[in-house]
Amino acid sequence: MTLTSLFAPLWSRRSFATGLIVSAVAFIGSASAQSPHVLRIGYQKYGTLTLLKARGDLEKRLAPQRIEVKWTEFPAGPVLLEGLNVGSIDFGTVGEAPPIFAQAAGADLVYVANQPPAPTAEAIIVPKGSTLKSVAELKGKRVALNKGSNVHYLLVKALEKAGLKYSDVQVVFLPPADARAAFERGAVDAWVIWDPFLAAAEKQLSARVLADGTGLVSNHQFYLASRAYADKNPQVIKAIVEELGKLDAWADKNSGEVAKFLAPQIGLDVSIAELAARRFAYGIRPISPQVAAEQQKIADVFFELKLIPKAVRVSDALPGAASTAQR
Numbered sequence: 001m002t003l004t005s006l007f008a009p010l011w012s013r014r015s016f017a018t019g020l021i022v023s024a025v026a027f028i029g030s031a032s033a034q035s036p037h038v039l040r041i042g043y044q045k046y047g048t049l050t051l052l053k054a055r056g057d058l059e060k061r062l063a064p065q066r067i068e069v070k071w072t073e074f075p076a077g078p079v080l081l082e083g084l085n086v087g088s089i090d091f092g093t094v095g096e097a098p099p100i101f102a103q104a105a106g107a108d109l110v111y112v113a114n115q116p117p118a119p120t121a122e123a124i125i126v127p128k129g130s131t132l133k134s135v136a137e138l139k140g141k142r143v144a145l146n147k148g149s150n151v152h153y154l155l156v157k158a159l160e161k162a163g164l165k166y167s168d169v170q171v172v173f174l175p176p177a178d179a180r181a182a183f184e185r186g187a188v189d190a191w192v193i194w195d196p197f198l199a200a201a202e203k204q205l206s207a208r209v210l211a212d213g214t215g216l217v218s219n220h221q222f223y224l225a226s227r228a229y230a231d232k233n234p235q236v237i238k239a240i241v242e243e244l245g246k247l248d249a250w251a252d253k254n255s256g257e258v259a260k261f262l263a264p265q266i267g268l269d270v271s272i273a274e275l276a277a278r279r280f281a282y283g284i285r286p287i288s289p290q291v292a293a294e295q296q297k298i299a300d301v302f303f304e305l306k307l308i309p310k311a312v313r314v315s316d317a318l319p320g321a322a323s324t325a326q327r
Helices: 003-011 021-028 047-055 057-065 077-086 097-104 150-161 176-184 197-205 227-232 234-251 255-266 270-278 289-304
Strands: 038-043 068-073 091-094 109-114 122-126 142-145 170-173 190-194 208-212 222-226
Touching (some): 057 068, 077 091, 077 097, 077 109, 077 222, 109 234, 142 176, 150 190, 255 270
Parallel strands (some): 038 091, 142 170
Antiparallel strands (some): 091 222, 122 208
16 A cells, blocks of 8 residues: 555545654664664644644554654754655654755655645744844844754745845854844844744743744644655555544644643743744645645746755655665
């Protein structure tokens, strides 16, 4: 059974309408001991996969099959997909840019599904006392972001709209924790970041938003699996997607409960979790031609800017495409 044929009836169901790097590398080194009865999921401090972990619904679903679920937190999408690439995790969630960087690095992954657009869940922010009032004023300024993350494309599009080139700003590549520290001490002029780090900066530091993704980017949350795992375990992938669909239907009607579940998972106050949760987008769906085309556009822009070493065909990572080992 192929991934495509398995998901065909699944997508038609109504339920779908409705730190750090060091520890990650250490975890990657243990990949060889993987048991076929263990599902290893990589997650970050955002999104519905974090809620799924908190509620334990997937563990209950897979228990009759004697499949244990192991969760590993990653500080950002690029590191998570490196784990997927080397075989230390089987499934995970990231933003728009990480899969493109991963494909450019030769990762054999497959897009499983995505959440609807959430453009307000990422933004370019400046410190409370900053004199900067617009994106255009970032020319020549130091801007921090996590290389290869979803916010990378936001910066490109925001600068373009403001009449600036990517080369007009001094991009400083820092993971979220280091970027926040640099932001607080004034070592950078702006920070491009996603929730819940964005919500925390707004609530705790009174950071000011210069521009979010509205009118610039979709900011989809993607679910991906290693091609090998998806091909060998289609029923497990199906179970994950179905449980995420049920969770979306519940979360869309229970925003207060979402924050209560989310807060301890991300280690932040409920008020911060509530702000981030309000910017989530619920309603898991298959990768449509439109979404794939948006991803291809991002890949083409990154190649033009020489941010990735080679051109990427997003279609190579869609369900039904051949494994890189077969090409």
